[in-house]
Amino acid sequence: MQPVHHVRQQRARGIGRLVTKSLGGRTRIAELYQEGAAKIRLPQSFTNELEAVTINTAGGITGGDAFDWGFRAGPGSFVTATTQACEKIYKAASGTGAVTTTIDVGAGAKFHWLPQESILFDRASLTRRLEVDLAADAEFLAVEAILLGRKAMGEAMRQGFVGDRWRIRREGRLLHAEDLRLSGDVAAITAAKSVLSGRVAFATVFYTGPLAEALLCPIRDRIGENLGGVSHWNGKLVARITADDGFALRKILIPVISALRGGASVPKVWTL
Numbered sequence: 001m002q003p004v005h006h007v008r009q010q011r012a013r014g015i016g017r018l019v020t021k022s023l024g025g026r027t028r029i030a031e032l033y034q035e036g037a038a039k040i041r042l043p044q045s046f047t048n049e050l051e052a053v054t055i056n057t058a059g060g061i062t063g064g065d066a067f068d069w070g071f072r073a074g075p076g077s078f079v080t081a082t083t084q085a086c087e088k089i090y091k092a093a094s095g096t097g098a099v100t101t102t103i104d105v106g107a108g109a110k111f112h113w114l115p116q117e118s119i120l121f122d123r124a125s126l127t128r129r130l131e132v133d134l135a136a137d138a139e140f141l142a143v144e145a146i147l148l149g150r151k152a153m154g155e156a157m158r159q160g161f162v163g164d165r166w167r168i169r170r171e172g173r174l175l176h177a178e179d180l181r182l183s184g185d186v187a188a189i190t191a192a193k194s195v196l197s198g199r200v201a202f203a204t205v206f207y208t209g210p211l212a213e214a215l216l217c218p219i220r221d222r223i224g225e226n227l228g229g230v231s232h233w234n235g236k237l238v239a240r241i242t243a244d245d246g247f248a249l250r251k252i253l254i255p256v257i258s259a260l261r262g263g264a265s266v267p268k269v270w271t272l
Contacts, residue, residue, distance in 0.1 A: 012058035012065040014038025020050055022076035022109075030074060038067055041084075043268070052081040053269055054115070063092025063125050067099045075106040075135075082267040083115040086147075086246075089162075092125035096161065100129045105138035110209075114257065116270060117145040117201075117246060125161045132168040134175070139209035140168070141260050145253060148186065148200040151245040156200065158187040168206070176206060176236055196242055201249040205230075205239040207260050212237040215259060222255050 016038035019031035027050035034040060039055040054069060061067070073079045089097060105111045113130075120126065134140055144164065149156035164180040182189055190196040207215070216232040219239055223230060230239040239256065243249035257266050 012037045012056070012061070012067075014056065014058070014067045015070075016040045016054060016068070017070040018052055018079075018081075019072045019074065020077040020079050021074040022048075027073075027077040027079060038069065049078045049080055051267055052079060053084050053267070054081065055084045056087065060088035060090050061097035061099070061126065062090045063095035063097060065097045069099075069101045071102070071111065072104040073106055073109040073111045073138075076108045077106070078110045080112040080114060080267060082269055084269055086116045087118045089118055089120045089124040089126045091121055091123040092160075096125040096127050098127045098129075101131070103130075103132045103140075105132070105134045105140055107135040108137055109135065110139040111141075112261065113140075113142040114267060114270075115144065117147050117203075117249070119147045119150060119246075120157045120160060120162060121149060121155060122158050123160050124157060127161075127163045128165070130164075130166045130168075132166075133172070134168070134170040134208070136171050138170075140207070141209075141257075142166075142168075142206045143203060143253070143257060145201070145203035145249060147246045147249075148190065151200055156187065159184065160186055162186075166204075166206075168208075170208070170235075175208065175234065176238070178204075199242045199244055201243040201246050203241045203249060203253055205241065205253075205256060205260070206236065208236040211260075211262075218259050219256055222259065223252060227252060 014037040015035040017033040018040055020027050021030040027048055037056055037058040041053045043051050045051055103111055161183045166178045168176040191198045213232050219230045223241055228241040241252055254266055
C-alpha cells in the first residue's frame with residue numbers, strides 16, 4: 001500500500017513596517033521594513049504629507065494567508081496610507097485570511113488610513129484587525145469599505161465569513177471599539193432591513209480631531225438619510241454608509257473623505 005502524502009498548500013505571508021519623523025517641515029522616512037508579499041511604496045510629495053501605498057504582491061488573499069502592517073507617525077508628521085488597488089478576498093478552501101494593521105500616531109501628528117475597498121468573493125473567509133494608539137492631540141481618519149462580490153460582473157458573496165475588529169485608544173484609554181461579524185449565509189443576513197437591506201457595498205468612516213463636531217452636519221448632508229448615518233460624541237465622528245454597488249459607494253465615500261481631509265482628495269491610486 002502506497003503511503004499517503006499530504007501536500008501543504010502555499011500560503012502568502014507579508015510584513016510591512018513604516019516609521020516617520022518630521023524634519024525641516026517635511027515628513028520623512030525614519031524606518032522602512034518589508035518582508036514576503038508585503039511591499040510599501042512612497043510616491044514623491046512636495047508637501048508635509050507623506051503618502052504610503054501598501055501592495056500585496058500575491059494578488060489577493062485566501063484562507064491561511066496572513067499580512068501584518070505597522071505604521072508609526074512620529075511627532076508632527078503627517079502620513080496618509082492607502083492600498084495600490086482593491087484587495088480581493090478569494091474563496092477559502094480551508095482556514096481564514098488574516099490582516100492586522102497597527103497604527104501609532106505621535107504628538108501633533110496626523111494619520112489618514114484610506115485603503116481601497118476589500119472585495120469578498122463567494123465562500124471567502126477574512127479576519128481583519130485594526131489597532132490604533134493616539135497621542136493626546138493626534139488626528140486620525142480611517143475608512144474601511146467592503147464589497148460583497150462585484151455586482152457589475154454578476155458575482156456575489158452568498159456564503160462565507162468576515163470578521164472586522166477595531167480598537168482605537170487615545171493616551172492608552174479606549175476611545176472606540178467595534179466588531180463586525182458576518183458568518184454562514186451572508187446573503188440572507190445582509191438581506192435583512194436591520195442589516196443592509198440587500199445592499200452589497202458598505203463602509204465605516206471614523207475621524208477624531210479638532211474638526212469632529214464641526215464636520216458632523218456637512219458629512220450628514222453628503223450621506224443622506226437613506227444611505228447611512230453619522231454621529232458625533234466623545235471627540236469622535238463615526239459614519240456608516242451603504243450602497244447598491246461599489247460605484248455608487250464611491251460616489252458618496254470620496255466627497256466624505258475629502259471633507260474630512262480639509263478639501264484634499266483621496267490618494268491618486270484610487271482613480272488609476
